[in-house]
Amino acid sequence: MTPQTQRKILAHTAPFLKTLSWMFEPFYGGLGHVLTFHRVVTDIGEQRIHNHRTLEITSEHLERTILFFKNKGYSFYSLDELFDRLTLGGINEKFVVFTFDDGYRDNLTVAYPILKKYGVPFTIYITTCFPDRTAILWWYMLEDMLRAKNKVDFKWAGTQYSYPCHTQTEKEIAFDNIRRFITQLFSIESHDEMYRAVFGNFQSNLFAPVSEFALSWEDIRELRNDPLVTIGAHTVNHFPLKQLDDEALGNEIMGSKKIIETQTGLAVEHFAYPFGKATEASFREFEAVKSLGFKTAVTTRVGNVFAEHKNSLESLPRISINQVTEAAVLELQTSGMLPCLLNKGKRAVAH
Ligand SMILES: [Zn+2]
Numbered sequence: 311m312t313p314q315t316q317r318k319i320l321a322h323t324a325p326f327l328k329t330l331s332w333m334f335e336p337f338y339g340g341l342g343h344v345l346t347f348h349r350v351v352t353d354i355g356e357q358r359i360h361n362h363r364t365l366e367i368t369s370e371h372l373e374r375t376i377l378f379f380k381n382k383g384y385s386f387y388s389l390d391e392l393f394d395r396l397t398l399g400g401i402n403e404k405f406v407v408f409t410f411d412d413g414y415r416d417n418l419t420v421a422y423p424i425l426k427k428y429g430v431p432f433t434i435y436i437t438t439c440f441p442d443r444t445a446i447l448w449w450y451m452l453e454d455m456l457r458a459k460n461k462v463d464f465k466w467a468g469t470q471y472s473y474p475c476h477t478q479t480e481k482e483i484a485f486d487n488i489r490r491f492i493t494q495l496f497s498i499e500s501h502d503e504m505y506r507a508v509f510g511n512f513q514s515n516l517f518a519p520v521s522e523f524a525l526s527w528e529d530i531r532e533l534r535n536d537p538l539v540t541i542g543a544h545t546v547n548h549f550p551l552k553q554l555d556d557e558a559l560g561n562e563i564m565g566s567k568k569i570i571e572t573q574t575g576l577a578v579e580h581f582a583y584p585f586g587k588a589t590e591a592s593f594r595e596f597e598a599v600k601s602l603g604f605k606t607a608v609t610t611r612v613g614n615v616f617a618e619h620k621n622s623l624e625s626l627p628r629i630s631i632n633q634v635t636e637a638a639v640l641e642l643q644t645s646g647m648l649p650c651l652l653n654k655g656k657r658a659v660a661h
Pocket residue numbers: 411412544548583584585
């Protein structure tokens with residue numbers, strides 16, 4: 311079953327399932343939640359590769375998400391407030407933390423005015439090669455290439471790869487397969503060459519998408535002047551960390567912290583793992599982040615935040631807000647019903 315089908319089933323069954331969610335709330339609801347956003351756009355536009363674009367939500371969707379928590383009486387926390395709540399304790403109120411990964415320009419132009427209107431504190435985790443304009447946003451190029459072609463062929467390390475993409479379904483499957491290919495066979499020495507092999511003549515300027523979609527340092531400095539905004543680190547190059555040796559791992563984590571601190575003049579104390587699934591960041595990466603002195607770090611593991619997380623502040627779970635995460639699905643997530651099922655009954659998902 312493709313992730314797209316899973317999401318469709320979830321969206322359709324959520325209104326019925328949510329009538330059972332109250333049973334999970336006392337044990338799996340937790341103290342609060344950290345939400346993951348990526349892009350916030352004014353218009354989703356034409357149908358594209360769903361598995362890629364599903365991480366984009368509209369400005370109305372962002373507003374509905376804020377109101378969902380506001381109407382339930384939640385407190386909106388910054389990451390520093392989350393840290394204090396977990397380490398020092400505090401009043402018994404439900405909280406929610408808004409976080410945005412990567413550093414997309416629409417976080418400033420589209421999301422920020424809405425967050426400001428409601429006084430919602432939020433964090434943007436910056437991948438520093440985005441504002442440095444040295445990032446290769448291969449996932450945008452991959453989407454464009456799959457939409458334009460009926461078949462993608464390339465040769466890598468002596469093996470010929472071929473992906474049919476005549477139909478929308480084939481394009482969705484090819485996107486997932488090539489994404490897996492790129493992240494799993496990735497190496498620092500050869501990644502540039504790999505992109506050239508995969509994209510061939512399709513995109514001659516591998517740096518074109520970053521200028522179009524990413525925040526500049528000037529944008530980031532504008533944001534950091536607002537006390538509502540926390541700037542966190544998300545590595546230098548958004549490499550899959552498991553594929554790096556220890557030295558490169560340290561450079562990716564510490565490098566991004568230092569670059570952001572130099573550019574903004576503020577201490578960077580919060581971190582997000584790129585590709586934070588269990589197969590993409592785990593014990594070694596968590597230990598590295600912990601030893602480098604960050605107050606918190608977040609994964610993409612699905613879960614709510616519990617008091618026990620004070621012992622694993624370097625691997626906090628989150629709830630991803632995507633195109634299907636409307637009220638009914640959000641109810642399943644925040645009640646803990648969905649995380650309970652996905653995590654086989656485990657409450658505090660640390661590793
Ligand atoms: Zn990311």
